[in-house]
Every structure is written in C-alpha cells, then in structure tokens.
Amino acid sequence: MAISDSSSRILAGLLEARTGQQLTMSRRWRIETALSGLMRQRKIASIDELITLLVMNRDARLSDEVIEALLNNETYFFRDRAPFDMLQRELLPAVRNARLAERKLAIWSAGCSTGQEAYSIAMMIAEDPLAWAGWEIEIVGTDVSRTVTDRAREGIFTHFEVQRGLGIQQTIRWFEERGDQWAVVDQIRDMVRFEARNLFDAPPRPGQFDLILCRNVLLYFCNAKRRDAFDRMASALKPDGGLLLGAGETVIGQTERFAADRSMRGIYRLAGGRDADRRATGS
Amino acid sequence: MKTCLIVDDSKVIRKVARHILETLDFKVEEAGDGKEALSFCEQTMPDVVLLDWNMPVMSGMEFLKLLRQGGHANQPKVVFCTTENDMAHIRAALEAGADEYVMKPFDRETLHVKLQLVGVA
Numbered sequence: 044m045a046i047s048d049s050s051s052r053i054l055a056g057l058l059e060a061r062t063g064q065q066l067t068m069s070r071r072w073r074i075e076t077a078l079s080g081l082m083r084q085r086k087i088a089s090i091d092e093l094i095t096l097l098v099m100n101r102d103a104r105l106s107d108e109v110i111e112a113l114l115n116n117e118t119y120f121f122r123d124r125a126p127f128d129m130l131q132r133e134l135l136p137a138v139r140n141a142r143l144a145e146r147k148l149a150i151w152s153a154g155c156s157t158g159q160e161a162y163s164i165a166m167m168i169a170e171d172p173l174a175w176a177g178w179e180i181e182i183v184g185t186d187v188s189r190t191v192t193d194r195a196r197e198g199i200f201t202h203f204e205v206q207r208g209l210g211i212q213q214t215i216r217w218f219e220e221r222g223d224q225w226a227v228v229d230q231i232r233d234m235v236r237f238e239a240r241n242l243f244d245a246p247p248r249p250g251q252f253d254l255i256l257c258r259n260v261l262l263y264f265c266n267a268k269r270r271d272a273f274d275r276m277a278s279a280l281k282p283d284g285g286l287l288l289g290a291g292e293t294v295i296g297q298t299e300r301f302a303a304d305r306s307m308r309g310i311y312r313l314a315g316g317r318d319a320d321r322r323a324t325g326s
Numbered sequence: 327m328k329t330c331l332i333v334d335d336s337k338v339i340r341k342v343a344r345h346i347l348e349t350l351d352f353k354v355e356e357a358g359d360g361k362e363a364l365s366f367c368e369q370t371m372p373d374v375v376l377l378d379w380n381m382p383v384m385s386g387m388e389f390l391k392l393l394r395q396g397g398h399a400n401q402p403k404v405v406f407c408t409t410e411n412d413m414a415h416i417r418a419a420l421e422a423g424a425d426e427y428v429m430k431p432f433d434r435e436t437l438h439v440k441l442q443l444v445g446v447a
C-alpha cells in the first residue's frame with residue numbers, strides 16, 4: 044500500500060517543523076514501516092486515520108511518538124573508530140593541558156540517540172584514570188527523542204548493540220550481564236547525564252563545552268536549520284573548544300562560525316577565535 | 327590479501343560470513359568442524375580464524391586449545407563467533423587464547439571492527 048503524497052507531506056512537515064530533519068524521497072518509502080509499530084500499538088488502522096488524528100491535534104503525545112518513530116536513531120559504540128582514536132591521542136590530552144588549572148572538562152553529545160557515543164567517551168576517560176584523577180567531568184547526551192534518552196539513561200543494550208563497535212575486552216570490563224542483555228557498569232553510567240532536549244532549544248548545563256560531538260545529526264537538515272544549529276553550537280563552545288561532526292559531514296559552505304582545525308582531523312574550531320588565529324599562523 | 331578460515335557447521339552461516347569477509351577483501355576458506363579446521367591449519371596457517379563453538383566431531387573450544395598448544399609458529403588470530411552469549415563462555419574463550427568474540431547475530435560493521443581490533447583488517 045503506497046502512502047499518498049499529501050499524507051507524506053504532512054508527516055514530513057511535522058517532522059521538519061519539530062526537529063529540522065527533512066524526509067528525503069528515499070526515506071519517504073520507509074514511512075509506513077517506520078510507523079507500523081506505533082499504529083499497531085495505538086490501534087490505528089491506516090495512515091489516513093493517523094493523519095486525521097494528528098490534524099485534530101487532541102493528543103500531544105501522539106505527534107511526539109510519530110516524530111520519534113520517523114527519526115533515524117542508528118548509532119553504535121566508537122562509531123567510525125578513527126575520530127575516537129584522534130580524540131584519545133590528540134584532542135583530550137590537549138584539552139587536559141589547557142585546563143590543568145581548573146581541572147574541569149565538559150563534553151556534549153548532541154543528538155546522542157541511545158547513548159553509545161556519550162558512553163564511548165566515558166569509557167575512554169575511565170580507561171585513563173591517571174590523567175583524569177581529581178577532575179570534575181561532565182558528559183551530557185541530549186536528543187529530541189525522549190524514547191532514546193530514556194533508553195540511554197538505562198544503559199541496557201542487546202548483544203547486537205553492545206558488540207557494535209566494542210572490543211570484547213571493553214565489553215567485559217564496562218558491562219555486566221542483565222538477563223540476556225548487557226548493562227553498562229555504574230562507574231560509566233554515573234559519568235554521563237542524558238536529557239530529552241531539542242538542538243533548537245537552549246544547550247544543556249553547564250552551557251559552555253570543551254568538546255561538542257554532533258555526529259550524523261545535521262545530515263538531513265535543510266540549509267537554514269543547519270546554519271541555525273551551527274550558530275547554537277558555536278555559542279555553547281568555549282573559545283578554544285572543538286566540534287566533532289560525523290564522518291561524511293563538514294562545515295564548509297554551511298556556516299562561517301567554524302573552521303577546520305589544521306592538525307586535528309575532523310575537529311572544527313570557532314572561526315576567528317583566538318585558537319584559530321594561533322593555529323593559522325602556526326605559532 | 328589475508329586469509330580467513332571460517333569454521334562453522336552451518337552452511338548458511340558460512341555463506342553469510344564468506345560474503346561479508348569477501349567484501350572486506352579476505353581470501354576465505356571453510357571448515358565444517360574443529361577437526362577439519364585443524365587439518366587445514368596443519369597445511370597452511372590462515373591469518374585469522376572465525377570460530378563457532380558448538381560443532382559435531384570437534385568443538386571450537388577443543389580446536390582452539392589444540393591449536394594454541396600445538397606449538398605452531400605464526401599462530402592465527404582467533405575470533406569466536408557463536409550463539410553462546412554469556413560472560414562465562416566469553417571468559418573461557420579468552421582464557422583458552424581467543425583474541426576476539428562475536429555474538430550471533432552480528433552484522434558487517436561488527437565483524438569489521440573486531441577484525442580491525444585484532445589487527446588483520
């Protein structure tokens with residue numbers, strides 16, 4: 044059964060208005076599959092009936108649920124590996140040096156889905172206890188979808204999820220069996236905080252970050268929304284902080300607020316900031 | 327090109343794993359149980375073995391112990407790939423000399439990362 048153009052336009056409009064995410068033509072194909080679980084649960088017989096209910100707007104939770112079902116939440120631990128190796132070898136040691144006086148570190152995983160990205164960072168830090176002993180470390184994950192941030196906070200993953208990206212030594216070190224699932228150990232869970240929060244709302248506490256990860260989130264934004272998102276992240280970044288995007292993503296042609304770091308691959312710095320100047324002149 | 331020996335009594339699993347491994351640029355060999363795998367290794371050592379646990383004739387665990395005890399030079403990396411998904415099995419496998427552990431079901435991404443972690447991909 045094909046979904047009508049007008050219905051898919053209404054759903055796409057709802058999604059974009061709330062999250063900035065566009066439903067590309069190829070993803071429109073999957074609307075029905077994406078919504079089938081929700082419709083079964085809510086005993087809604089057809090897409091048309093769903094649209095009617097949405098348009099009548101009697102149930103705010105329904106439109107949240109529709110949006111959550113349409114979002115792509117794909118994620119895994121240490122996604123793409125290389126950027127995490129770079130963080131571990133270069134960026135985190137540099138931030139550590141720069142903050143030796145106050146010993147505070149704040150990291151934001153924006154669009155964190157079920158938490159794998161934020162937990163990966165927490166594991167990396169926990170694996171280097173000597174470097175970070177006595178530091179006040181805040182790792183915050185936010186996502187527009189409450190369903191995924193609730194799951195992230197629980198920190199319980201299936202076999203399939205736990206091994207996507209993780210080596211077995213990390214799995215047995217940082218997870219414990221919980222029935223036939225895997226729960227992240229308290230030491231790691233306690234390092235991370237999760238909040239349901241839209242990128243277009245105020246940033247989470249503490250408001251200013253040393254590192255922002257916004258990976259595989261801005262991909263489907265229209266240009267104006269993407270620019271807005273970059274502006275908001277620029278305001279939430281410390282002057283010498285870094286932004287990490289997903290593997291195929293760039294700031295080039297999207298915003299003037301950020302420029303690529305010359306030496307750290309994949310890291311973006313505030314353009315015109317003190318650090319960018321220093322780097323550009325190589326001093 | 328690195329060689330991967332898939333040891334699994336299920337034809338279907340061998341087929342799926344072969345497909346993934348070929349897209350990752352491996353030369354793939356197959357064995358249906360531990361004994362076959364052992365005789366393969368006595369001829370030519372692969373770079374990595376993808377090893378099921380429960381198999382007729384000789385289990386993955388027996389194979390691994392014999393392989394590691396055999397005093398063979400250039401030991402391959404061994405990645406268990408099994409439905410035995412609990413901590414006790416994982417620890418036993420690592421103690422017996424496994425390098426990585428994949429729980430079925432798995433996908434290409436998972437296998438790729440595990441092979442990178444053991445240094446063959």
Ligand SMILES: C[S@@+](CC[C@H](N)C(=O)[O-])C[C@H]1O[C@@H](n2cnc3c(N)ncnc32)[C@H](O)[C@@H]1O
Pocket residue numbers: 061062063064114115116117118119122153154155156157160185186187188191240241242243257258259260289
């Ligand atoms: C594909 S996942 C990426 C997860 C993780 N960052 C990664 O790279 O593996 C994208 C996430 O961004 C979230 N997202 C989309 N639009 C958002 C918005 N406007 N505000 C906050 N999160 C959003 C989605 O709910 C989804 O969980």
